[in-house]
Amino acid sequence: MNDLVLIRKNLFRRKLRAILMMVSILIAFAIFGVLASFERAFNAGQDRATPDRLVVVNKINFTQPLPISYYNRVAAIDGVAQITHFSWFGGYYQEPRNFIAAFAVDPENWMKLRDSDFVFPPEARAAFIRDRTGVLVGARLMEKWGWKVGDHIPISSNIWSQRNGSHAWDFIIVGSFTARIPQADTSVMLMGYDYFNETRSFGKDLINWLTLRTTSVAANERVIDAIDGMFANSPYETTTDSEKAFNKAFAAQLGNIALIVELVVGAAFVTILMIVGNTMVMTVRERTREIGVLKTLGFSGGRILRMVLGESILLALLGGLPGLGVAFLLITRVRDSLMSFVPTLSLYPDIAAAAVGLMVVFGIITGLVPALNAMRLNIVTALGRS
């Protein structure tokens, strides 16, 4: 009989108690897995942003427009490598609650800029540039509505209307694209700006923001100053920021999600830590006599310490790993219904790795006090204590 068997037998000596402990550890790690994934998804914008990408918005607020003429003027600034403009379409499909994240862009330059995030099949790329009424739809959005390339789809706008008074545009899906990196959100739709601009009844020649890539990160500061300086004291002043800072500010508007997640996960862990820690102390105390016998048989203090710690770590893993599995199942289930809200929700491997690390730490913390007590136990007291 090696130590591992002994550890396992010890753990399951009182089956009910062991199972109860595992259930509570399972719940703590399921909460951790789900909340950490949500927090990651909320902050996905910051993770996706590369340092050489800048965003130019209206100084008053990002919902205020900019003139399309800024596109060429900013593109001509020294240090700007690639650039595209965006207009918010405010799209929905069939009913206002079926929100669709749709943007009007310059097709060719938008695809160039986002080549590092998305995979565009060559025929989709060519068709999107060629076909003025065509839209490019991300893979997850296609999947959600069961659309196929070639479908005609009516997309309504909750802001714009066509010159004929209609709020809906008929688009043809000319292609789709997939994510190159996991944080890239493919639940979006892109349309050509020219067609959108010609057909809308107001807001002509305005856009919402510009996204650009600088020639190098070192040029960022100079480019930011050049852009904001160029439009200072004009009717449309600009604020230029790194994409990361812009996305971070946007996420921060929802409130301090990171803090809420930390508090809840903290509360769950403290709860479980107390319960499991106390139980481990009690369990080991009940075994005082036995430990005395083991020591008499020649088990060293260190070996006893390792055995108790091994038991608490094993307990943490047996509870925590299924907990992580529960978190994974939950997230896969709610993924699609929350697509428009947190598009990149997923249990990433590094979150799972962090959870496993926490399980080991958790096991050590809950087992440390009883393990040290057991190690230091004097044979005479152990056998004498009744």
Next chain:
Amino acid sequence: MRSIILQILAVTAINLKSLPQRLWLSLATVIAVGLVVTVLLAFLSMANGFRRTIADSGAEDIAVLLRSGAVSEINSVVLRDQVRLIEDGPGIAKGPDGKPQTSGELYLTVNGIKRSTGTKASLPLRGLGPQGPGLRRGVVITAGRMFNPGSNEIIVGRALGREFEGFELGQTVTFNNTRWTVVGIFAADGSVFESEIWADLPVLQSLFKRAGAVQTVRARLTSPAALETLRAYSDNDPRLKLDVMSEAAYFAQQASNTSDLIQKLGWPLAIAMAFGSLAGALNTMYSSVAARATEIATLRAIGFGGFSAFVGTLVESLILAAIGGVIGAAATYLVFDGFTASTMGASFSQVVFNFQLSPRLIGQGLLLALAVGLFGGLFPALRAARMPIVAGLYG
């Protein structure tokens, strides 16, 4: 009957007096239940405060007219001709001057800095005419004065001024190269309008190049029932075809998404944590029963019934859970009640609200705590009741 009650009282007293022997384990259960209740009540009071701030802002006898499908004010566009048609519409109350009580309004967002975090946030800037404030409940200027028509002056809601920098009385702010002076601070009965900045409509229209068009029209109805008349009027005129709803319905719909989301997060989290602490409670109670095995057997041997052992254990568990629940509710009250927060509302702009704990929510928290106590005590209590006397005496 009387003897059973006396037995129960005696056993319960013994159980409770022996609590200090299991101090740490019992304390762990109490704190675990307390944390569960705190988490639940923090979420519920947040959802409640948000909902109350927004939903209570709307009146039943005010109609809000938006472009069809616009959902929120920021998306909507209502053209000049449509505003005239609405003014002529049926069901709209007339003021003392005989004019229909309507207000065409512009709703824009501008940047401000949140005091607590120093980060940029979008704040609503509303352009309204002379009738606008009168269409809202309890609008009073608490400092300074009302803006003068035709001037670059703004008045700032009380809640917004508290939470965001740069809008103190007398300060100037720049939008579109024009300087605006804060000439007044207003209160609006704690409603969502206190999270807004107000300016004169025509000035805002010309500076933001929106001449003629507004985003929404508000109208005072002759009675809440007149809403249907106005809606029928709008539906039957192809030049209008607007979404017509009561202000109360508009705000209820704006609030529901966010407050539902908070509640949908809060309850499952709290229930999951409750199961976690249930495991702890069961453990505590099983060890309580195990520790008292000899005692229970002795009592049984001298004629006490199994039922009293059952009740005694259950009451111990319920009391531990109740203490935890009360501690949790008190902690939430002390830490979170009245706590001011702001989040992004449906129009991409900030809404300032307070966490609000209510007796009903506290009741829900305590109920959850007692449920943990009940289930945590039930099975150990059954074991105590069924324990064979002989095994207990020799255990």
